[in-house]
Amino acid sequence: MEISAVKLAVCVKRVPDMDVRFRIGADNVSVDEAGLKFDLNDFDAWAVEAALQLKDKNAGSEVTVISLGPDIVQETIRKGLSMGADRGVHLKADKVPFDGFAVASALAAELKSGGYDLILFGKMSPDSSNGVVGQMVAEMLQLPCVSAISSLEIASGKGTAKRELEGAQEIVEFPLPAVLTVDEGLNTARLPSLKGIMAAKKKPLESKPAQLPQPQLTVTRLELPPERQAGRIIGEGAAAVPELVKLLQTEAKVL
Amino acid sequence: MANVFAFVETRGSEVRKVGLEAVTAARMLADKTGGGEVHALLLGPPGISAKAQQLGQHGADVVIVVENPALANYNPEAATATAAERIKSGGYRAAVFSTSAQGRDLAPRVAARLGVSVVTDVLSFDIQGQNIVVRHPMNIGKVIATISMSGTPAIIAMRPNVIAPAQNPKAGRIENAQPAADPASTRVKVLETKQGSRDKLDLAEAPVVVAGGRGLKAAENFKLVEDLASAFGNAAVGATRAVTDDGWRPHADQIGQTGRLVSPELYVAVGISGAVQHLAGMRTSKTIVAINKDKDAPIFKVADYGIVGDVFEVVPALTDAVREAKKHH
Numbered sequence: 001m002e003i004s005a006v007k008l009a010v011c012v013k014r015v016p017d018m019d020v021r022f023r024i025g026a027d028n029v030s031v032d033e034a035g036l037k038f039d040l041n042d043f044d045a046w047a048v049e050a051a052l053q054l055k056d057k058n059a060g061s062e063v064t065v066i067s068l069g070p071d072i073v074q075e076t077i078r079k080g081l082s083m084g085a086d087r088g089v090h091l092k093a094d095k096v097p098f099d100g101f102a103v104a105s106a107l108a109a110e111l112k113s114g115g116y117d118l119i120l121f122g123k124m125s126p127d128s129s130n131g132v133v134g135q136m137v138a139e140m141l142q143l144p145c146v147s148a149i150s151s152l153e154i155a156s157g158k159g160t161a162k163r164e165l166e167g168a169q170e171i172v173e174f175p176l177p178a179v180l181t182v183d184e185g186l187n188t189a190r191l192p193s194l195k196g197i198m199a200a201k202k203k204p205l206e207s208k209p210a211q212l213p214q215p216q217l218t219v220t221r222l223e224l225p226p227e228r229q230a231g232r233i234i235g236e237g238a239a240a241v242p243e244l245v246k247l248l249q250t251e252a253k254v255l
Numbered sequence: 256m257a258n259v260f261a262f263v264e265t266r267g268s269e270v271r272k273v274g275l276e277a278v279t280a281a282r283m284l285a286d287k288t289g290g291g292e293v294h295a296l297l298l299g300p301p302g303i304s305a306k307a308q309q310l311g312q313h314g315a316d317v318v319i320v321v322e323n324p325a326l327a328n329y330n331p332e333a334a335t336a337t338a339a340e341r342i343k344s345g346g347y348r349a350a351v352f353s354t355s356a357q358g359r360d361l362a363p364r365v366a367a368r369l370g371v372s373v374v375t376d377v378l379s380f381d382i383q384g385q386n387i388v389v390r391h392p393m394n395i396g397k398v399i400a401t402i403s404m405s406g407t408p409a410i411i412a413m414r415p416n417v418i419a420p421a422q423n424p425k426a427g428r429i430e431n432a433q434p435a436a437d438p439a440s441t442r443v444k445v446l447e448t449k450q451g452s453r454d455k456l457d458l459a460e461a462p463v464v465v466a467g468g469r470g471l472k473a474a475e476n477f478k479l480v481e482d483l484a485s486a487f488g489n490a491a492v493g494a495t496r497a498v499t500d501d502g503w504r505p506h507a508d509q510i511g512q513t514g515r516l517v518s519p520e521l522y523v524a525v526g527i528s529g530a531v532q533h534l535a536g537m538r539t540s541k542t543i544v545a546i547n548k549d550k551d552a553p554i555f556k557v558a559d560y561g562i563v564g565d566v567f568e569v570v571p572a573l574t575d576a577v578r579e580a581k582k583h584h
Contacts, residue, residue: 101372132363139367144442164507166457171447184513185506216372216406231559238572252542254521
């Protein structure tokens with residue numbers, strides 16, 4: 001395989017751990033962050049891993065980790081650096097807007113002149129659950145885009161990737177530069193080593209204001225969904241099957 | 256009064272159910288704004304225009320038909336260019352897409368070209384003053400956000416299965432058009448397509464989902480789940496993350512936080528304990544049935560009907576009973 005250095009960017013987000021019961025803040029438009037644990041979004045960690053694997057295979061490659069948000073997101077960028085990325089860019093903003101178009105605009109402004117061969121995103125973040133930023137950046141930069149990939153190879157200035165569509169799996173080929181969004185199954189993200197954590201402290205991390213446009217989306221209210229009524233255990237073993245079928249026919253009316 | 260655009264997803268020469276849902280949603284939005292027209296964009300292989308009448312039945316005043324042999328499968332670049340151009344020239348108040356795998360790819364691309372925002376996975380919508388207001392699940396469905404959209408057009412992608420395709424006959428007048436980008440010369444090229452069976456229902460659209468977890472003990476035992484799904488006849492098969500991580504099923508079948516989100520009429524969980532990550536993908540199902548040998552499994556907290564027992568005993572019995580019940584219908 002031809003070895004050639006590639007310039008890679010990975011856009012990442014700091015997100016709360018989802019395995020909790022969320023509370024709505026006093027303003028009714030934000031989640032109460034007290035007690036929440038934050039980390040690098042899983043999908044973004046797989047995107048960082050994909051970039052690092054390409055760097056490992058292609059000597060001289062460089063991986064830049066980019067994140068938009070308040071100063072605290074520098075921690076998330078440092079995590080990417082401790083995994084092995086080379087440098088970080090922090091696009092400073094008071095908060096991360098829900099509006100994916102605004103976020104994509106700020107990222108595209110930063111990425112535009114970076115000369116990247118490949119720009120990677122996680123396919124979505126669980127907090128906003130909107131999954132639009134990567135594809136939007138691709139369009140803004142007029143770059144080819146493959147979303148939700150679950151395999152990736154780069155050789156001779158071209159990439160191939162696998163993506164899932166309803167009822168089909170596609171293997172696609174794309175020219176570089178390109179934008180990719182990463183699905184689960186692409187890889188398993190490495191954990192930062194102690195050496196990596198120490199090295200990350202000395203790696204360059206540039207902070208500059210994010211060029212966010214006026215948002216077009218405003219969250220006007222957050223609420224917790226109604227709790228699902230705990231159901232009933234209708235019986236044990238195969239003996240309960242007739243009762244279940246009857247309930248599905250007469251009560252749930254789904255059979 | 257304002258016109259509303261709908262993107263109709265196709266698969267081969269068929270209109271997908273989410274396509275009818277998009278037209279229905281667009282009709283509802285147009286009616287809420289005082290009775291504008293619905294213009295549905297139908298991309299597909301030659302002959303797809305035969306489906307225009309069906310879209311008219313669901314409320315499309317105009318069906319923009321773009322036929323091309325290279326549009327038999329989803330073609331992101333041609334679809335993006337064609338939809339963006341039509342929306343721009345049509346002066347629509349809103350454009351409705353679907354939050355399917357295609358729609359997740361397409362809707363943000365079209366929005367970016369138009370310089371507007373997009374909300375995906377929309378649960379419901381309304382008009383308040385000048386703005387379209389939508390509800391959207393955040394934090395893997397543990398929080399529901401109400402979002403006001405000030406951009407024009409407002410681009411929304413509906414969650415599958417939240418709006419039932421409704422009859423609301425309109426003219427469905429066909430307007431033939433050309434793709435705005437050549438579907439045969441795209442930058443991203445499909446080298447190979449591994450087609451699932453055409454009649455296989457998609458997880459996000461199936462009225463019934465039967466899903467299996469670790470309780471099945473081995474990949475080959477998924478036959479039990481498949482048999483139950485085929486007894487229902489209108490069911491798709493899903494799996495938990497543990498199962499797809501172990502390679503028993505493809506990743507595409509995974510239901511959960513990092514996989515697919517489903518809201519079927521009926522969800523049957525077979526040998527699934529009910530981890531938070533799994534519940535995130537299915538808790539909005541209308542009726543949930545759980546079969547698990549552990550009576551304390553968290554899945555029973557969200558299940559409407561639970562059976563405690565050995566899946567190897569209960570599931571074949573349920574399969575027979577469902578087959579019998581379907582026979583008498």
